[in-house]
Amino acid sequence: MxxxxxxxxTELAHELIRQRVESGDTVAxxxxxxxxxxxxxxxxxxxxxxxxxxDIQQAAIDATAHRLGNAGNVKLHLACHSRFSEFxxxxxxxxxANLGYLPSADKAIITRGESSVTAIGAAAELxxxxxxxxxxxxxxxxxxxxxxxxVEEFTSTLDQxxxxxxxxxxxxxxxxxxxxxxxxxxxxxx
Ligand SMILES: C[S@@+](CC[C@H](N)C(=O)[O-])C[C@H]1O[C@@H](n2cnc3c(N)ncnc32)[C@H](O)[C@@H]1O
Numbered sequence: 185m186x187x188x189x190x191x192x193x194t195e196l197a198h199e200l201i202r203q204r205v206e207s208g209d210t211v212a213x214x215x216x217x218x219x220x221x222x223x224x225x226x227x228x229x230x231x232x233x234x235x236x237x238x239d240i241q242q243a244a245i246d247a248t249a250h251r252l253g254n255a256g257n258v259k260l261h262l263a264c265h266s267r268f269s270e271f272x273x274x275x276x277x278x279x280x281a282n283l284g285y286l287p288s289a290d291k292a293i294i295t296r297g298e299s300s301v302t303a304i305g306a307a308a309e310l311x312x313x314x315x316x317x318x319x320x321x322x323x324x325x326x327x328x329x330x331x332x333x334x335v336e337e338f339t340s341t342l343d344q345x346x347x348x349x350x351x352x353x354x355x356x357x358x359x360x361x362x363x364x365x366x367x368x369x370x371x372x373x374x
Contacts, residue, residue, distance in 0.1 A: 193364035194282070196352055197318035198224060200366055201278050204316050208232040209277035214265040214303050215239060215295060218287065219248030221280045226255045233257055236272050238265040238303075241293060244286050265303035269310075277315045279307040283331060284322035284362075294327050297334025304338065304367070308347065311369040319367070324360030339365050346370055 191199060198221075205211060207230040213222045216237040225235045235258040239245055245262050252258055261271055265281070281304065283295040300319075307317055319339070323329045339349050348370060353363025 190354075193320050193353055193362045197221075197280060197282075197320055197364055197366070200316055201225070201280065201318060202228065204314065205229060205278050210234045210236070210272075210274055211278045212268070212272060212276055212280070212307060213237040214268070214279060214281040214300075214307070215244075215283065216248040216260060217244050217282060219244075219251035221282055222248050222258060222260075223251050223255070225278070225280065226252060226258050229257060231257055234259065236276075237261065238263055238268070238271075239286075240264055241286055241289065243289055264299055266299035266306075268303045268306040272306075272310060274310070275312045275315075276307065276310050277312050279304075279311070279315075279317040281318070282320045283335070284320075284325060284328065291325060294325065295331060296327070297331040300331060300335055301338040304335070308342065308367060308369070311367075313369050313371045315369045317367040319365040320362050321365060322360070322362045328360075335365065339367055342367065 205228045209229045211225050216222045216239045222237050237260045285291045285294045321332050323332050348368045354361050
């Protein structure tokens with residue numbers, strides 16, 4: 185039997201995104217960080233697609249640009265993701281948010297609940313039917329629990345006639361493993 189262990193939150197986020205995103209789609213990364221998710225999205229949408237990425241740290245923008253090499257389908261913005269609607273006006277198929285801090289940088293620079301939900305709300309507005317937002321949430325650092333509460337409060341009250349929201353995470357592991365919230369825009373009823 186070819187059985188894999190249960191996926192981590194970040195792995196499941198990639199799996200769910202992979203199932204939906206196609207070549208030519210427009211997608212966004214709300215927190216580019218070291219560029220792992222941005223590169224993943226860039227490969228999925230291909231030359232005809234577009235990835236819009238945000239981060240508030242120049243080091244993250246630089247690391248992501250370096251990882252992307254000559255990929256020409258990514259627009260990186262040194263900007264808070266709460267400004268999402270200033271930079272994105274076309275429908276998006278998928279949006280990834282990996283919250284928390286940039287590993288190997290200043291751990292006091294973290295995503296915050298208020299700006300995160302502004303960004304997630306703006307992204308939800310532009311999500312195509314069948315499109316998905318993945319949010320990887322961390323609670324182990326200072327400020328993480330407060331942000332998680334704000335994000336949970338916002339996502340769990342999204343209109344259920346328009347969105348399906350799930351939460352996935354390990355419940356028996358030490359050291360506050362991250363968990364995933366996924367928001368799917370329902371297909372329009374005919
Ligand atoms: C966990 S890291 C992201 C990891 C990244 N997705 C990857 O694949 O490497 C979180 C990032 O969020 C960024 N960040 C914090 N607050 C932000 C904000 N208001 N808007 C955009 N990015 C923010 C941090 O600078 C950090 O780079």
